[in-house]
Amino acid sequence: MSDTVIEATGLRKEFGTAVAVDDVSLTLERGQSLAVVGESGSGKTTLARMLVGLETPTGGTLRVCGRPRPPGRVSSRERRRRAREMQIVFQDPYSSLDKLQRIGGVIEASLDLHFSLTPGERRKRALELLEAVGLAERHATMLPRQLSGGQRQRVAIARAIAVEPQVLVLDEAVAALDVSIQAQILNLLADIRERSGISYVFISHDLAVVHQISEVALVMSGGRVVERGPTGALLSDPQEEYTKSLRAAVPRPGWKPSRRAVSGSAANGSAASGTAAS
Amino acid sequence: MTALDTVRPRGGFRLPRPGPALRRLGPLGTGAAVLLAAVLATTLLAPVVAPYDPNRPDLFNALAGASPAHLLGGDALGRDVLSRLMWGARTTLSGPLLIIFLSTTIGTTLAITAAWAGGKVDAVVSRLLDVLFAVPGIVFALVAVAVLGPGVPGVVLGLTIAYTPYVARVVRSAALRERQLPYIAAAWVQGRSAVGICVRHLLPNLRPLIVAQSVSALGFAVIDLAAISFLGLGVQPPTADWGLMVKSGLDSATRGQPLEALGAGLLIALVVAAVNILGDRIGREEGELR
Amino acid sequence: MKIPEVQDKPRDVREDLLDVRGLSVAVRAGRSWRTLVDGVDLAIGGGEAVGLVGESGSGKSMTARALLGLTPPGARVTGDIAFDSDQVTTMNRRALRELRARRVAMVFQDPRAHINPVRSVGDFLTEAMIANLGVAAAEAHARAVRLLADVGIPDGERRLRQYPHELSGGLLQRVMIASVLAVEPDLVLADEPTTALDVTTQSEVMAILDELRRERGMAMLLITHDLALAAATCDRISVMYAGRIVETQPSTTLTATPRHPYTSGLMLSRPSIDTVADRLPVIPGRPVAAFESGEGCAFEPRCGHAKPHCRDLRPPVQDVEGARVACVRAGELTLRGDVDV
Numbered sequence: 001m002s003d004t005v006i007e008a009t010g011l012r013k014e015f016g017t018a019v020a021v022d023d024v025s026l027t028l029e030r031g032q033s034l035a036v037v038g039e040s041g042s043g044k045t046t047l048a049r050m051l052v053g054l055e056t057p058t059g060g061t062l063r064v065c066g067r068p069r070p071p072g073r074v075s076s077r078e079r080r081r082r083a084r085e086m087q088i089v090f091q092d093p094y095s096s097l098d099k100l101q102r103i104g105g106v107i108e109a110s111l112d113l114h115f116s117l118t119p120g121e122r123r124k125r126a127l128e129l130l131e132a133v134g135l136a137e138r139h140a141t142m143l144p145r146q147l148s149g150g151q152r153q154r155v156a157i158a159r160a161i162a163v164e165p166q167v168l169v170l171d172e173a174v175a176a177l178d179v180s181i182q183a184q185i186l187n188l189l190a191d192i193r194e195r196s197g198i199s200y201v202f203i204s205h206d207l208a209v210v211h212q213i214s215e216v217a218l219v220m221s222g223g224r225v226v227e228r229g230p231t232g233a234l235l236s237d238p239q240e241e242y243t244k245s246l247r248a249a250v251p252r253p254g255w256k257p258s259r260r261a262v263s264g265s266a267a268n269g270s271a272a273s274g275t276a277a278s
Numbered sequence: 279m280t281a282l283d284t285v286r287p288r289g290g291f292r293l294p295r296p297g298p299a300l301r302r303l304g305p306l307g308t309g310a311a312v313l314l315a316a317v318l319a320t321t322l323l324a325p326v327v328a329p330y331d332p333n334r335p336d337l338f339n340a341l342a343g344a345s346p347a348h349l350l351g352g353d354a355l356g357r358d359v360l361s362r363l364m365w366g367a368r369t370t371l372s373g374p375l376l377i378i379f380l381s382t383t384i385g386t387t388l389a390i391t392a393a394w395a396g397g398k399v400d401a402v403v404s405r406l407l408d409v410l411f412a413v414p415g416i417v418f419a420l421v422a423v424a425v426l427g428p429g430v431p432g433v434v435l436g437l438t439i440a441y442t443p444y445v446a447r448v449v450r451s452a453a454l455r456e457r458q459l460p461y462i463a464a465a466w467v468q469g470r471s472a473v474g475i476c477v478r479h480l481l482p483n484l485r486p487l488i489v490a491q492s493v494s495a496l497g498f499a500v501i502d503l504a505a506i507s508f509l510g511l512g513v514q515p516p517t518a519d520w521g522l523m524v525k526s527g528l529d530s531a532t533r534g535q536p537l538e539a540l541g542a543g544l545l546i547a548l549v550v551a552a553v554n555i556l557g558d559r560i561g562r563e564e565g566e567l568r
Numbered sequence: 569m570k571i572p573e574v575q576d577k578p579r580d581v582r583e584d585l586l587d588v589r590g591l592s593v594a595v596r597a598g599r600s601w602r603t604l605v606d607g608v609d610l611a612i613g614g615g616e617a618v619g620l621v622g623e624s625g626s627g628k629s630m631t632a633r634a635l636l637g638l639t640p641p642g643a644r645v646t647g648d649i650a651f652d653s654d655q656v657t658t659m660n661r662r663a664l665r666e667l668r669a670r671r672v673a674m675v676f677q678d679p680r681a682h683i684n685p686v687r688s689v690g691d692f693l694t695e696a697m698i699a700n701l702g703v704a705a706a707e708a709h710a711r712a713v714r715l716l717a718d719v720g721i722p723d724g725e726r727r728l729r730q731y732p733h734e735l736s737g738g739l740l741q742r743v744m745i746a747s748v749l750a751v752e753p754d755l756v757l758a759d760e761p762t763t764a765l766d767v768t769t770q771s772e773v774m775a776i777l778d779e780l781r782r783e784r785g786m787a788m789l790l791i792t793h794d795l796a797l798a799a800a801t802c803d804r805i806s807v808m809y810a811g812r813i814v815e816t817q818p819s820t821t822l823t824a825t826p827r828h829p830y831t832s833g834l835m836l837s838r839p840s841i842d843t844v845a846d847r848l849p850v851i852p853g854r855p856v857a858a859f860e861s862g863e864g865c866a867f868e869p870r871c872g873h874a875k876p877h878c879r880d881l882r883p884p885v886q887d888v889e890g891a892r893v894a895c896v897r898a899g900e901l902t903l904r905g906d907v908d909v
Contacts, residue, residue, distance in 0.1 A: 039766035052467045076471045083469030090460035098461045100482050109478070110468055148854045149624075156464070163468065178623040178855055179793060180870075183837035183848040190847065205766065212839035212848065235841055249771035250841050251796035253823055253906045257774035259720060 003030045004066075005085075005166050005199050006051065011060035013046050020046040022223040023060070028167065033193065033200040035214035035231060037207065037246070043223035048171045048203045052088045053079075065166055084114060087160035091172035093152035097144040103130070103155050104140030110162040126162075133158040133188060150181035154188070161192060169201045174209060186212055207250050211235055219243050307559040310552035317549055321368045330358035332365040332518045341535040350537045353523075354530050359538045363545060366518040370546070373430055373513075374499035380438040382492040385446035390476050390484075392446075393453035404450070407443040415440030415502050420511070428511045437502055444495050445488065452487050453480055486560065494557030497550040504546050520546050585754055585787050586612040586635070591647035592811075593630050593639055594859075601644060602859040604630045606811035608647070609885070610789075612755065617781065617788040619798030619819070621834075622808035625857035628791045631808070632757045635789075636672055637664045652754070669700040673748040675777075677760035679740040683732045689743055690728030697750050715746040719776050738769035745777055752784060759791045774801055795834055799823045807831045810866035811858025812882075817891040823906045827893040829873045832903035865895070873901055 006028035013021040021043040028034050038044040049055040051062070053069070062069045065085050074082070090096045097106060107126040111117060117125065127137055133154040144152055153173065160168055170189070174182045186209065192198060204210050210217055211231055218228040219242065227240040238244045248258065303311060320327065330348075339352030350359035392403035415437055422436030423429075456462065457480065465475045506512035507521030515522060520542040527539025593605040605627040612618050622628040633639050635649060637656060649656040651667065659667065668674075676682045683692055693715065694708035703711065713724035719742040721727055732740060741761060748756055758777065762770035778801050781788050792798050798805050799819045806816040807828065815828035826832040833851040853870040864879035865871070871878070878896060888898045895901075 039768065054463055054467065076469070079471075080469035083467060086467075088464065088467050090464065092460060095459045096461050096464060098465075098479050098483065101479075113468060113470060150854055159464065159468070179795075179834055180623060180837050180851040181854060183839070183850045184852075186839065187847050187850060207767075208839040208841045211841055212844060232844070245768055247841070249767040251794060251800050252841060253796070253799070255796070255800045257771045257778060257801060259772050259775045259779070 004028070005030050005064065006201070007063040008051070009061050011047065011050060011062065012058045013043070013050060013055060014058045019223050021050065021057075024218075024220070024223075024225055025060075026218060026225075028199050028201060030166070031193070031197045031199055032216065033202060033214040035202045035204060035210040035217040036220060037204060037210055037217055038220035039205055039246075041222070042220040044203050044220050045171055046223075047220070048088065048169050048201065051167075051201060052086050052169055053082060054088075080114060083165070084163050085165055086167040086169060087163055087165040088169040088171060089153070089156045089160050089173045091175050093149045093156060093176060094144075096156045097152055099144050101144070102140065103135070103142050103144070103147070106155060106159050107140075107162050110159050114163050129158045129162050130155075132161070132192070134184070148181075150177055150184065153177060153181075153185055157185075157188070157192070161196070161198070164196075165198065167199045167201060169203070171203045172205070173202075175204065175206065182209070189213060207235060207246060219246070303556075303559050306555055310555040310559075313548060313552045314556065317367055317371070317545075320364050321371055324364045324368060328358075328361040328364040330361040332357060332362040333516050334358075341530055341533055343535060344537060350541055351535055353526060353535070353538050354533075359523075359541060362518040362523060362538075363520070363541050366520045366523060366542065367545075369430075369513050369517055370500065370504060370520040371549070373434055373503045374496055377434055377437045377441055377499045377503070378492050378496045380434075381441035381495070382445050382488060384438070385442040385444070386449050386481075386484075386488055388442070389446040389450035390453050390480055393450050393457060394472055394476055394480075400450075403446075407446050407450070410439065411443040411447065413440070415498070416506065419502065419506050423506075423511045429514055430512060433503060433506050433512045437499060440502075441495050441499060444498075445491050448491050449484055449488055452484055456480055456483055490557055490561035493560060494554055497553040497557065500546065500550050500553070584611040585614045585616075585652060586610070586789075587648070587650040588631075588635070589648040589650075591631065591634060591649060592645070593627070593634050594644045595640060596642055602857070604811055604858055605634065606858040608808075608811075608813055610806060610813065612787050612789060614754065615782075615785045615787055616804065617778075617790065617802040619790045619792065619802035619805040620808060621792055621795050621798050621805055623793055623834075623855040625810070625855050625860075626808040627811040627858060628808050629759055632674070632759050632789065632791050635757065636668055636674060669696070670751055671753050672755045672757060673751060673753040675741070675744050675748055675756060675758040675761045677763050679744040680732060680737070683740065683744065685732050687731075688728065689730050689732065689735070692732075693728070693743065693747055693750060696747060700751060711750065712746070715749050716743070718749065718780060719743075719746045720772065721746075738765050738773060741765060741769075741773050742776065745773070745780070749780060749784070753786060755787045755789065756781065757789050757791070760793070761790075762797070763793070770797075777801075795823075795831075796838070807834070810856050810861045812866065812894060813885075813892075814867065814894045815891060816893075821890060825889075825891075826903050826905045827888050827891040827898045827901075828867075828895045829871045829897075829901065829903060830867045832905065833870075833872075835905055867895075873897055 004027055006026065009025045011021055011024045012019070024047055026034065036044045036047060046055060050057050056071045064082070069082070104126050107129050108122050111122050111125055127140065130136070130139060135151060135154055135158070139147065139151070147155070174185050177185060189200065190213070193200065200213070202210065202213050214231045216229065217231040217234050218225045219234070219240070220226065221242050227234065227238065227243045234243065235247060238247050334357065336352065336356040338356065339348055339358065340356035341354060342348060342352045344351050348358050348360065350363070353359055353362065388403055392400040418440040419433045419436035422432040426432035426435065462475060462479060465479060503512055504521030504524070507519050508525045510525070513519035513522055523542035524539050527542055531539050588608060588610040591605055591608040592603060594601040594603045608631055620628045620631065630639065634645055635656065637659065639645055645657060647657070651671065656667065690709065690712060693712040694705065697703040697708040697711060698705060709728070712728055716724035716727055721739065721742055735743065761777065762773050765773060774797065790798055790802055799822065802819055804816065804818050805822050806813045807830065808814065809830050815826065815831050817827065822831065823835065826835060833849070836849045837851055839845070839848060851870050856866060858866070862879070864881055865883050868874045868878040875897065883894045883896045885892050885894045886898060
């Protein structure tokens with residue numbers, strides 16, 4: 001069994017005449033966390049949606065767990081099989097859950113679809129999963145509106161890992177959360193990966209978050225990959241102008257906002273102050 | 279943290295839904311609900327509570343005014359007006375209820391199918407609904423009556439077709455919005471089938487809207503069916519029906535017995551108003567949930 | 569809910585432009601009241617930039633709204649809000665309108681929701697000048713073009729003819745800032761002005777706001793969830809938690825030596841672009857609103873430094889080496905700030 005879980009070559013997506021994703025290739029190894037970094041309109045979300053089958057690529061090939069995923073209609077059976085390879089967590093914890101479905105029901109429905117368990121086993125497993133994401137049994141009977149944003153995102157994660165996928169795509173999964181909650185979810189994701197050996201595709205605009213969660217990263221702009229490499233090296237020593245400008249725009253100690261976001265020695269945060277005063 | 283939580287003695291995760299929001303209806307809404315409940319009870323209990331056989335002529339009572347024996351007097355044939363109003367509730371309401379049930383079922387199915395499938399299916403269904411919507415309901419009923427002959431079946435068929443877009447158009451646009459939400463995408467990535475998603479997620483979430491829409495359509499259906507019966511093409515004499523009673527009652531009114539036409543007309547107006555008020559309240563409730 | 573007594577705050581000789589004391593806001597929830605802002609003291613001098621930092625439910629936005637009399641209908645606002653010695657809480661509608669039109673301007677998170685979509689950018693910018701400042705139409709137009717140039721939009725003539733939907737979020741936020749500059753207010757309330765924007769756009773918009781504010785001597789209250797952003801753009805920062813201000817310090821000392829455990833936790837739990845933590849130090853639990861907190865310190869359930877007596881009493885605000893901190897242990901704790909300053 002190969003250790004490459006995702007192999008995408010030359011992925012392309014057009015919406016009418018607009019090109020959202022243009023010739024993007026990536027590989028993801030088992031247990032690896034790959035970040036896709038970009039601003040709005042960079043095509044990063046479209047890329048994520050193509051990976052999980054929510055959009056059909058206009059061009060390029062995609063292999064997941066060694067099996068090709070050609071475009072075209074897929075049987076329900078095949079879709080359920082694919083679901084056990086890759087799952088997704090979305091940005092908005094509020095609309096990611098059916099507001100009429102109780103939390104336990106969300107997880108149980110997921111288990112019911114993929115595994116043949118007795119009702120007792122299913123319920124037990126659902127509670128285990130809720131516990132694994134830091135929720136308690138009492139949450140099982142609650143409706144989404146009774147939970148906070150962070151708790152809902154935990155439910156969305158539990159629903160995704162209930163299927164026991166090889167890859168979890170996280171599309172800005174912590175962007176809408178409070179700072180203190182963001183850290184909790186990032187730690188939770190690290191724990192889950194350590195325990196299960198799952199791989200992540202982490203879509204984000206936030207370089208600091210990406211730094212924390214991924215080993216390798218691609219930077220996207222205008223639908224294309226502008227730079228890629230190990231996350232640490234990419235952030236400490238960016239080669240491309242665009243990556244440099246992203247890096248320079250992150251508020252951090254000693255940083256000053258700058259009208260010209262691109263500046264040569266921005267990496268140490270000192271150059272920007274001169275421009276702001278001009 | 280789980281170890282400290284007390285174990286709940288509950289079998290499953292589903293709890294009963296919070297009770298109907300009757301107390302949120304307000305005084306007007308409650309009045310409307312009580313009136314409708316009373317009318318519906320009468321339709322069921324007419325054989326028990328009606329003082330006379332609605333179709334038994336009594337020449338001594340012809341065009342008689344109100345009296346202790348006949349509280350609302352008699353019609354041109356001397357039939358007891360009160361009894362006919364009670365029995366008439368059955369025909370007057372069962373037709374519209376059937377029309378709304380059928381058109382809501384067909385309309386919702388069409389709407390969700392169109393919204394889910396998108397593309398050509400959606401385009402065809404939407405155009406069809408637009409065309410149907412452009413034609414007044416009464417025209418469909420008249421055409422159906424022309425083909426099938428006067429009587430309730432033709433009118434129900436015609437009005438069912440006419441009312442289908444009324445529900446379908448609103449449900450379609452709501453379904454289009456709803457299916458954009460990430461929880462639907464999540465269910466799809468989970469491997470759930472399209473039908474499964476529509477039945478388990480879309481339909482329950484659209485339910486309040488569907489109910490509000492069909493309740494307000496019911497008001498129109500009552501008026502339309504009464505109007506058609508008034509024209510003599512719907513319910514056929516001697517069956518008691520409010521629309522028919524307005525027609526025959528007008529004749530009696532010119533001869534000094536206005537109670538038949540007044541009673542039937544007033545009941546139609548009250549029932550339609552009550553239905554509309556309820557539809558409005560349910561719609562508002564739906565708006566607050568969003 | 570007690571209104572704290574007026575403390576003998578070491579205030580500057582000059583009158584503060586904005587002086588808020590004991591501000592509380594509560595909204596009705598059924599039969600009871602829900603406190604969202606609980607005894608906030610806040611002062612902003614002329615030309616000064618103050619950051620109000622907090623998570624959801626902290627009451628930071630409601631505080632800003634209360635300053636302009638923009639609380640939701642039926643809200644109960646108590647305390648003192650003095651703007652240039654005028655009481656805002658007792659102002660009638662007319663005076664409030666006047667205040668909002670000329671003296672205090674607001675920049676919102678979502679400019680699209682606050683700019684009329686069917687009027688052109690030109691109409692939006694010149695309307696306030698013509699109506700509130702009595703500027704002639706031609707003069708207003710010329711001034712609008714200059715303002716757009718000031719906020720980094722060079723082709724002003726063309727932009728004035730455009731409609732909001734033709735502009736990106738970043739451009740629209742600049743238009744919003746231009747509209748604020750048009751009336752030359754004394755104070756700008758910026759409520760998460762860059763949260764909806766990309767980082768590079770955020771940097772530019774904040775730079776523009778910062779630069780123009782300094783040039784024109786306007787004071788600013790920046791409401792944000794981003795402590796690093798506030799630290800980079802404000803002179804002084806107040807951190808809010810559960811409707812109260814838990815700590816106020818100059819930005820430079822706050823990031824180096826936070827005095828409240830919440831401030832420190834907020835800083836440390838944010839991942840860094842320079843270093844990777846094995847595990848992020850987290851604040852357990854979730855942020856609460858004022859009405860959800862008990863009798864004692866609202867942060868106590870989440871605090872790693874809490875002692876039993878923290879639960880008994882709302883910690884009063886005290887001075888600790890130039891910081892104003894609402895924590896009974898502030899004097900004895902040494903907390904970590906940004907690691908590498």
